Amino acid sequence: xxxxxxxxxxxxxxxxxxxxxxxxxxxxxxxxxxxxxxxxxxxxxxxxxxxxxxxxxxxxxxxxxxxxxxxxxxxxxxxxxxxxxxxxxxxxxxxxxxxxxxxxxxxxxxxxxxxxxxxxxxxxxxxxxxxxxxxxxxxxxxxxxxxxxxxxxxxxxxxxxxxxxxxxxxxxxxxxxxxxxxxxxxxxxxxxxxxxxxxxxxxxxxxxxxxxxxxxxxxxxxxxxxxxxxxxxxxxxxxxxxxxxxxxxxxxxxxxxxxxxxxxxxxxxxxxxxxxxxxxxxxxxxxxxxxxxxxxxxxxxxxxxxxxxxxxxxxxxxxxxxxxxxxxxxxxxxxxxxxxxxxxxxxxxxxxxxxxxxxxxxxxxxxxxxxxxxxxxxxxxxxxxxxxxxxxxxxxxxxxxxxxxxxxxxxxxxxxxxx
Amino acid sequence: xxxxxxxxxxxxxxxxxxxxxxxxxxxxxxxxxxxxxxxxxxxxxxxxxxxxxxxxxxxxxxxxxxxxxxxxxxxxxxxxxxxxxxxxxxxxxxxxxxxxxxxxxxxxxxxxxxxxxxxxxxxxxxxxxxxxxxxxxxxxxxxxxxxxxxxxxxxxxxxxxxxxxxxxxxxxxxxxxxxxxxxxxxxxxxxxxxxxxxxxxxxxxxxxxxxxxxxxxxxxxxxxxxxxxxxxxxxxxxxxxxxxxxxxxxxxxxxxxxxxxxxxxxxxxxxxxxxxxxxxxxxxxxxxxxxxxxxxxxxxxxxxxxxxxxxxxxxxxxxxxxxxxxxxxxxxxxxxxxxxxxxxxxxxxxxxxxxxxxxxxxxxxxxxxxxxxxxxxxxxxxxxxxxxxxxxxxxxxxxxxxxxxxxxxxxxxxxxxxx
Numbered sequence: 001x002x003x004x005x006x007x008x009x010x011x012x013x014x015x016x017x018x019x020x021x022x023x024x025x026x027x028x029x030x031x032x033x034x035x036x037x038x039x040x041x042x043x044x045x046x047x048x049x050x051x052x053x054x055x056x057x058x059x060x061x062x063x064x065x066x067x068x069x070x071x072x073x074x075x076x077x078x079x080x081x082x083x084x085x086x087x088x089x090x091x092x093x094x095x096x097x098x099x100x101x102x103x104x105x106x107x108x109x110x111x112x113x114x115x116x117x118x119x120x121x122x123x124x125x126x127x128x129x130x131x132x133x134x135x136x137x138x139x140x141x142x143x144x145x146x147x148x149x150x151x152x153x154x155x156x157x158x159x160x161x162x163x164x165x166x167x168x169x170x171x172x173x174x175x176x177x178x179x180x181x182x183x184x185x186x187x188x189x190x191x192x193x194x195x196x197x198x199x200x201x202x203x204x205x206x207x208x209x210x211x212x213x214x215x216x217x218x219x220x221x222x223x224x225x226x227x228x229x230x231x232x233x234x235x236x237x238x239x240x241x242x243x244x245x246x247x248x249x250x251x252x253x254x255x256x257x258x259x260x261x262x263x264x265x266x267x268x269x270x271x272x273x274x275x276x277x278x279x280x281x282x283x284x285x286x287x288x289x290x291x292x293x294x295x296x297x298x299x300x301x302x303x304x305x306x307x308x309x310x311x312x313x314x315x316x317x318x319x320x321x322x323x324x325x326x327x328x329x330x331x332x333x334x335x336x337x338x339x340x341x342x343x344x345x346x347x348x349x350x351x352x353x354x355x356x357x358x359x360x361x362x363x364x365x366x367x368x369x370x371x372x373x374x375x376x377x378x379x380x381x382x383x384x385x386x387x388x389x390x391x392x393x394x395x396x397x398x399x400x401x402x403x404x405x406x407x408x409x410x411x412x413x414x415x416x417x418x419x
Numbered sequence: 420x421x422x423x424x425x426x427x428x429x430x431x432x433x434x435x436x437x438x439x440x441x442x443x444x445x446x447x448x449x450x451x452x453x454x455x456x457x458x459x460x461x462x463x464x465x466x467x468x469x470x471x472x473x474x475x476x477x478x479x480x481x482x483x484x485x486x487x488x489x490x491x492x493x494x495x496x497x498x499x500x501x502x503x504x505x506x507x508x509x510x511x512x513x514x515x516x517x518x519x520x521x522x523x524x525x526x527x528x529x530x531x532x533x534x535x536x537x538x539x540x541x542x543x544x545x546x547x548x549x550x551x552x553x554x555x556x557x558x559x560x561x562x563x564x565x566x567x568x569x570x571x572x573x574x575x576x577x578x579x580x581x582x583x584x585x586x587x588x589x590x591x592x593x594x595x596x597x598x599x600x601x602x603x604x605x606x607x608x609x610x611x612x613x614x615x616x617x618x619x620x621x622x623x624x625x626x627x628x629x630x631x632x633x634x635x636x637x638x639x640x641x642x643x644x645x646x647x648x649x650x651x652x653x654x655x656x657x658x659x660x661x662x663x664x665x666x667x668x669x670x671x672x673x674x675x676x677x678x679x680x681x682x683x684x685x686x687x688x689x690x691x692x693x694x695x696x697x698x699x700x701x702x703x704x705x706x707x708x709x710x711x712x713x714x715x716x717x718x719x720x721x722x723x724x725x726x727x728x729x730x731x732x733x734x735x736x737x738x739x740x741x742x743x744x745x746x747x748x749x750x751x752x753x754x755x756x757x758x759x760x761x762x763x764x765x766x767x768x769x770x771x772x773x774x775x776x777x778x779x780x781x782x783x784x785x786x787x788x789x790x791x792x793x794x795x796x797x798x799x800x801x802x803x804x805x806x807x808x809x810x811x812x813x814x815x816x817x818x819x820x821x822x823x824x825x826x827x828x829x830x831x832x833x834x835x836x837x838x
């Protein structure tokens with residue numbers, strides 16, 4: 001179970017901060033540096049002024065770094081160093097993204113930083129020649145914001161990346177978009193209801209995400225240059241639940257990857273996230289703040305979750321989810337599936353992963369479980385070993401889709417002659 | 420000046436360890452994860468069992484991780500996952516390399532670990548299709564061990580990477596070899612006298628490294644498939660002094676890159692490394708060890724340096740270097756030069772960099788100084804932002820050698836279609 005001071009158990013060890021949510025965020029920032037955006041040195045410069053557990057110092061430090069990187073991107077553009085400019089712009093986008101990690105949506109800064117993040121993200125993509133474009137997926141009376149990365153007009157497999165309770169669609173780029181592009185996949189990355197900035201459009205998390213994922217697949221059918229039935233769903237964190245719902249109901253899902261697969265989100269809430277309820281309530285917190293003992297980083301997170309769920313507080317989510325969130329019918333999941341989980345993650349996530357895999361194996365279905373050991377990085381969503389996770393994913397997926405399964409350019413790209 | 424507890428000031432902030440030499444080694448390991456080898460999660464798993472300042476726990480932790488990665492590489496080979504196998508093998512090589520960072524050459528384990536590191540390094544290169552081969556550069560009555568990375572038989576520019584007091588030739592691969600290969604350069608990486616395992620061949624650091632670098636250039640002339648006059652020297656750390664000697668005397672050096680350039684190594688020793696002399700002597704150390712107050716990590720480093728210098732202890736080096744090490748004649752350096760230094764580095768290194776650049780500019784020579792600010796990672800040898808350093812180097816070098824200077828594949832490689 002997550003302790004009193006963290007939302008969810010997501011790693012087995014402490015790197016720098018005693019506040020575990022903040023330590024996980026630090027590990028995420030270091031991990032993303034392997035793929036795109038900030039260098040480790042830029043992450044370390046940002047955290048140098050972070051006070052352990054203090055969300056304000058975290059926000060200010062990463063936003064300061066973000067502005068620095070934006071200026072660097074500007075000057076690189078001016079001097080014609082476009083490759084450097086692209087990386088700095090991506091870094092400027094992700095420094096803002098990390099700043100948002102301990103920010104409240106109930107502030108003026110929230111939307112300003114999101115807007116700047118989106119601009120820097122698109123600047124980074126353009127300068128790095130990543131063929132990505134912002135899209136809107138029609139949904140109910142409005143739409144869901146997304147990015148579509150289409151390599152060219154040829155038929156290609158598509159990866160639809162689905163995040164969880166803490167993702168913006170920009171996060172889906174380092175989780176799946178960038179490596180997907182490198183491996184020859186088109187990639188669709190959309191904020192589902194409750195994710196990213198969608199609560200401001202009136203969308204909050206709902207019991208059934210199969211309809212919003214179906215809307216993404218509808219969009220793909222209508223807009224892909226060359227329709228291709230090889231469509232894989234990749235769900236991360238809470239996205240392991242959302243994609244389970246789609247995999248069990250939508251026959252267009254040709255392969256399913258989840259880190260981790262979740263069939264009973266209510267059980268995850270009650271077993272693993274109840275710890276935060278033991279944190280002192282708001283009034284107690286105010287008193288605690290005065291004597292400096294509150295966990296304000298946690299409170300910011302809980303405030304954000306309430307906004308995403310459309311509830312008055314996170315306690316309401318914890319009370320209602322176990323009663324209201326439907327259990328996914330595992331027997332109707334028949335597509336080839338790859339499940340990944342880390343040894344340092346919450347026990348209930350491992351339990352549901354193993355149980356689902358066992359049930360599918362009993363039905364002789366194509367299911368693979370990849371456990372990430374402590375020695376290779378055992379964190380939630382494989383944030384400290386993304387490159388390895390990507391190798392695992394595309395090794396597996398290339399074989400399922402009968403595409404080239406030999407060495408791909410992800411971690412050891414072939415040299416490109418420039419001379 | 421380096422304090423009582425560190426060899427040299429190499430960064431401006433602390434990441435995890437109070438022992439600054441160990442903290443720098445940790446930052447290096449995280450930084451290298453951006454380029455090749457261990458994932459951040461593997462580095463974090465290793466340091467989880469390191470006791471701050473305790474060299475033995477560092478060695479054992481990284482060696483445990485190294486063995487784990489070797490086993491993983493084996494199983495990936497067996498299951499045909501060759502890309503994963505290549506990265507795991509490189510990781511197994513570098514985990515051993517990092518273990519050696521706090522090991523003494525006066526132990527049986529030293530040569531065993533070096534041998535295993537070399538084997539895993541070559542396995543990683545082969546599995547990753549990096550065309551690298553071990554070579555021996557004839558020198559005096561023996562030879563210097565090196566690696567030569569030749570892309571093909573076409574004329575291409577060559578980068579000769581030269582390390583410092585703490586490098587093995589395998590380190591030169593992430594500093595310059597791998598990115599050089601990605602940018603279309605042939606690369607030569609050699610352990611000069613005193614470096615790597617050369618003290619076991621009777622070679623120790625000497626006053627003049629221009630002769631050993633000349634031997635490398637002789638080797639290149641005799642062995643390159645297509646001789647090409649575009650030869651760049653890249654010196655790191657103490658290599659900034661060794662390459663300065665060659666740049667001032669060998670007309671075959673067509674471009675010089677140094678991080679940082681050093682013309683007066685004696686001054687660096689006397690100004691920046693004298694702090695370690697204030698550490699208690701051996702007898703005092705023994706007493707201190709009993710009450711647990713010794714800095715054993717530092718003592719291991721000093722023992723290694725004495726072995727590399729061929730002196731009875733490091734104090735002798737500190738006493739003799741300022742008197743004996745020649746000052747490089749800056750006026751004879753005429754090739755285009757790029758100097759890099761970090762804002763967190765020792766002041767004397769920054770001073771010599773600026774002084775040399777000013778002298779060269781006064782003579783209207785082509786010299787560029789790139790200072791790495793705190794906000795972008797200000798560590799020695801740019802260990803926390805290697806990807807950025809590589810962009811800076813090849814942007815600069817491509818222009819000097821009149822090769823393609825537009826976006827190169829280093830940090831945003833073009834996707835390679837596999838479908």
